Amino acid sequence: MQTLQKVGLFTFTWAATIGSVAATPSGKDGILPELPQATTPVTLMAATDPAIGKSEFRYQGNNTPPVIRIQPGSTLNVEYKNELAARSKEDCLGHPCMQMTNLHFHGLHVSPNAPQDDVPDMMASPGETLHYSVQVPPQQPPGLYWYHTHSHGESYVQDLDGMSGAIVVEGIERYAPEVRGMRERILVLRNFVLPAGASERKTVMESVAMQTTQCGTASEKPEAAFTVNGSLRPKIDIAPGERQFWRIVNASPDLYADLELDSESLEVVALDGMPFAYHDPSIRTLSMSHVLLPPAGRVEAIVTGLSADSHAALRTRCFDTGPDGDSNPAMVLADIVSAQPPNVQKRPELGGSPLYVTFSPTTLKRVEASEPQFVVTFTEDKQGFYINGQKFEMNSGPMLTVDVGSLHHWRVMNPTREVHPFHIHQVHFLVYAVGGNRAKDPVWLDTVNVPYGGSVDLVMDFTDPIIRGMSLFHCHLLKHEDKGMMAKILFR
Numbered sequence: 001m002q003t004l005q006k007v008g009l010f011t012f013t014w015a016a017t018i019g020s021v022a023a024t025p026s027g028k029d030g031i032l033p034e035l036p037q038a039t040t041p042v043t044l045m046a047a048t049d050p051a052i053g054k055s056e057f058r059y060q061g062n063n064t065p066p067v068i069r070i071q072p073g074s075t076l077n078v079e080y081k082n083e084l085a086a087r088s089k090e091d092c093l094g095h096p097c098m099q100m101t102n103l104h105f106h107g108l109h110v111s112p113n114a115p116q117d118d119v120p121d122m123m124a125s126p127g128e129t130l131h132y133s134v135q136v137p138p139q140q141p142p143g144l145y146w147y148h149t150h151s152h153g154e155s156y157v158q159d160l161d162g163m164s165g166a167i168v169v170e171g172i173e174r175y176a177p178e179v180r181g182m183r184e185r186i187l188v189l190r191n192f193v194l195p196a197g198a199s200e201r202k203t204v205m206e207s208v209a210m211q212t213t214q215c216g217t218a219s220e221k222p223e224a225a226f227t228v229n230g231s232l233r234p235k236i237d238i239a240p241g242e243r244q245f246w247r248i249v250n251a252s253p254d255l256y257a258d259l260e261l262d263s264e265s266l267e268v269v270a271l272d273g274m275p276f277a278y279h280d281p282s283i284r285t286l287s288m289s290h291v292l293l294p295p296a297g298r299v300e301a302i303v304t305g306l307s308a309d310s311h312a313a314l315r316t317r318c319f320d321t322g323p324d325g326d327s328n329p330a331m332v333l334a335d336i337v338s339a340q341p342p343n344v345q346k347r348p349e350l351g352g353s354p355l356y357v358t359f360s361p362t363t364l365k366r367v368e369a370s371e372p373q374f375v376v377t378f379t380e381d382k383q384g385f386y387i388n389g390q391k392f393e394m395n396s397g398p399m400l401t402v403d404v405g406s407l408h409h410w411r412v413m414n415p416t417r418e419v420h421p422f423h424i425h426q427v428h429f430l431v432y433a434v435g436g437n438r439a440k441d442p443v444w445l446d447t448v449n450v451p452y453g454g455s456v457d458l459v460m461d462f463t464d465p466i467i468r469g470m471s472l473f474h475c476h477l478l479k480h481e482d483k484g485m486m487a488k489i490l491f492r
Contacts, residue, residue: 029235030231030235031234031235031236031237032185032187032228032229032231032234032235032236032334033230033231033234034229035064035065035067035165035166035188035229036059036060036062036064036066036067037066037067037069038059038066038067038068038069039068039069039070040068040070040074040075040076040077040078041078041079042059042066042068042076042077042078042079043059043078043079043081044057044058044059044065044079044080044081044103045057045058045059045080045081045083046058046080046081046082046083046084046101046124046149046163047063047083047084048083048084048085048088049063053085053088053089053090054161055084055088055090055097055099055157055158055161055163056161056162056163057162057163057164057165058083063162064230065162065163065164065165066165067166067167067168067186068147068165068166068167068168069167069168069170070136070167070168070169070170071136071169071170071171071350072136072137072138072139072140072169072170072171073136073137073138073140074136075133075134075135075136076105076132076133076134076136077131077132077133077134078103078130078131078132078134079129079130079131080101080102080103080124080129080131080132081124081129082099082100082101082124082125082126082127082128082129082130083126083127084099084101084126085099085126086099086126086127087099090157090161091157092153092156092157092482093153093482093483097154097157098151098153098154099125099126099154100123100124100125100151100154101123101124101149101151101154101158101163102119102122102123102124102130102149102150102151103122103130103132103147103148103149103150104117104119104147104148104149104150104425105117105132105134105145105147105167106145106146106147106148106296106423106425106446107145107146107272107273107298107428107446108134108136108140108145108167108169108426109137109139109140109141109426109427109428109464109466109467110134110135110136110137110140110426110466111134111135111467111468111469112425112467112469112470112471112491113468113469113470115130115131115132115133115134116132116133116134116135117134117425117426118469119150119425119472120394120470120472120488121470135466136169137464138355139355139357139464140169141169141270141274141275141278141428142169142170142171142172142174142175142273142275142350143168143169143247143270143272143273143274143275143298143300144166144167144168144186144247144248144249144270144273144298144300145166145167145168145169145273145298146164146165146166146167146188146249146251146296146298147164147165147167148163148164148165148251149163149164152392152394152481152482152486153482154482155253155478155481155482156253156254156478156479156481156482159251159252159253159478160191160193160253162190162230164188164190164251165188166186166188166247166249168186168247169273170349170350171349171350171354172269172270172275172300173349173350174350174352174353174354175269175275175276175277175278175284175354176269176270176275176277176284176285177284178243178267178269178284178285178302179245179269179302180349182243182244182245182302183242183244183245184244184245184247185236185244185245185247186229186247186248186249187228187229187246187248187249187334188228188229188230188248188249189226189227189228189248189250189251189252189255189257189293189333190226190230190251190252191224191225191226191227191252191253191254191255192204192224192226192227192232193223193224194222194223194224194225204225204232205222205225207232207233208225208226208232208233208331208332208333209331209332210222210329210330210331211318211329211330212329214327215318215319215320215327215328215329215330216318216319216321216322216325216327216328217320217323217325218320218321218322218323218324218325218326218327218328218418219323220326220327221327222327222328222329223326223327224252224254225331226252226255226257226316226331226333228314228333228334233332233333233334233335234334235334235335235336235337236314236334236335236336236337237337237338238303238305238336238337238338238339239305239338239339239341240305240306240307240308240338241304241305242304242305242341243302243303243304243305244302244303244304244305245269245300245302245303246299246300246301246302246303247298247299247300248293248298248299248300248301249297249298250293250294250295250296250297250298251295251296252295253295253478253479254295254326254477254479255295255326255328256292256293256294256295256316256319256321256328256419256449257292257293257297257316257333258290258291258292258293258316258317258319259290259291259292259293259299259314259315259316259317259333260289260290260291260314260315260316260317261303261312261313261314261315261336262311262312262313262315262336263306263310263312264303264304264306264312265287265288265289266287266288266290266291266299266301266303267286267287267301267302267303267304268285268286268287268288268291268299268301269284269285269300269301269302270298270299270300271291271297271298271299271300271443271444271445272297272298272428272444272445272446272447273446274443274444274445274446275300276443277354277356278354278356278357278444279356279357279358279359279444280358281354281356281358285302286441288301290317292319292449294419294421294447294448294449294476295421295447295476295477295478296421296423296446296447296476297421297445297447305336305338306336306338307338308338309338310338311335311336312335312336313332313333313334313335313336314332314333314334314335314336315330315331315332315333316330316331316333317330318330321418321419321452322416322417322418322419322452322453323417323418324416324417324418324452325417325418325419325452326418359407363407364407364430364432364459367407367408367409367459368409368432368433368457368459370409371409372409372410372411372457373408373409373410374400374408374410374411375388375410375411375412376388376410376411376412376413376422376473377412377413377414377415378412378413378414378415378416378422378450378475378485379415379416380416380480380485384483384484385475385480385481385483385484385485386484386485387399387473387474387485387486387487388487390487391483391484392474392481392484392485392486392487392488396488397488398470398487398488398489398490399487399488399489400487400489400490401489401490401492402462402489402491403462403492404462404463404464404465404467404491405462405465406462406463407459407460407461407463408459408460408462409457409458409459409460410429410457410458410460411455411456411458412448412450412455412458413450413455414450414451414452414453414454414455415453416452416453417452417453419449419450419451419452420449420450420452420475420477420480420485421447421448421449421450421475421476421477422447422448422449422450422456422473422474422475422476423446423447423473423474423475423476424446424460424471424472424473424489425471425472425473426467426471426491427446427460427461427462427464427467428444428445428446428461429444429445429446429448429458429459429460429461430442430444430458430459430461431444431445431448431456431457431458432457432458432459433456433457434451434454434455434456434457435451435454435455436455436457444461447476462491467491468491468492469490469491470488470489470490470491471488471489471490471491472486472487472488472489473486473487473489474486474487
């Protein structure tokens, strides 16, 4: 164990399965389905679909996970019941899944101790119930977060089954007044496992205009397409010149989404739930031609409707995952269709002034110029996946201990032949260098792609005492995490 000290404070719709969840029909005339909304307290159930034996969330009698909306400074109460079948028909790492489950509140700056975001120790067997009471701090950046199961060894299968949902922390209009009064769209991207049969597989691939030539250096054939809110290639209606506020989460366990809109840039407000203005009040939006979302990544952006005679689509571009990576081809996620301006119910908005958390350029440069206080190295072999040569064990101690109250320089190294998305619980970090080269636009994230054969340098924000306790960091390719690419960190 290493101890770190303080250093300076500052749709064609297919009747098949989405991994494990049946693809749902689009709304009327193929329009993107709306997701149910929930406010605290929330009762959520983990259940087994008796028809196909797959796991799912159930909320108020249906299997569409709700968008949970919460205000900064309030408490998120979730009753989570494990009603999974005692015996699983699914395979987890070569064995029947144990049917254990829990929740992780991804990206929230909350306590890692029970009954809050305690992933290592809060765990429910079939028939048991977990009671979460998560205190969202007043200074929580308002934006898009998400919740998903995090049972080690079963994370990949449960996430593939669709056991995840979006969280909205209200108040982003205080940092980006531009979004006031706009129609909000929440888009949850998940996997649709391609059918085994050649004819059915071809039909699905053609339905999303999936690139059939080799994508990047990966040699494997594609395994999955994306769905949006449970539908393959739905239509998103927007009037010419209308401005909508899109909030997109990549809830896939293993697919990257390199998002772009035909003939239009995205006017991005926030990444990974962090408004740009939260750390820099002079930046409210940034224009981006495309945005890379690794698994777990989020983007919130303003989209403007094109002329009535235009055809456009929301796409993901080919992304090179590396010679040992999974194929990640280009495809259409949704078609953008022209419509009359709708009568939109106004979203709730918070009053008051925004809270800004800024670090002086001098402080950041001092941390960036220092030697890394910790280096994370991802490696893999036929026996498993590792961080700094160690495979994760539930009963192991922390890989390192960090004294809360300061900024730290971390470097994440990836000498393997495939990409790995790095994620740490409880905090965001500033990505300021990739491959040793200064990033053109450093951004605050909670999940970042680490290129194969490359590295990223990060300023970790360990300043908030709320994070004290045992936490985790890991690769967010969930098969890798399940096979050992995770470690504990003690914030003290």
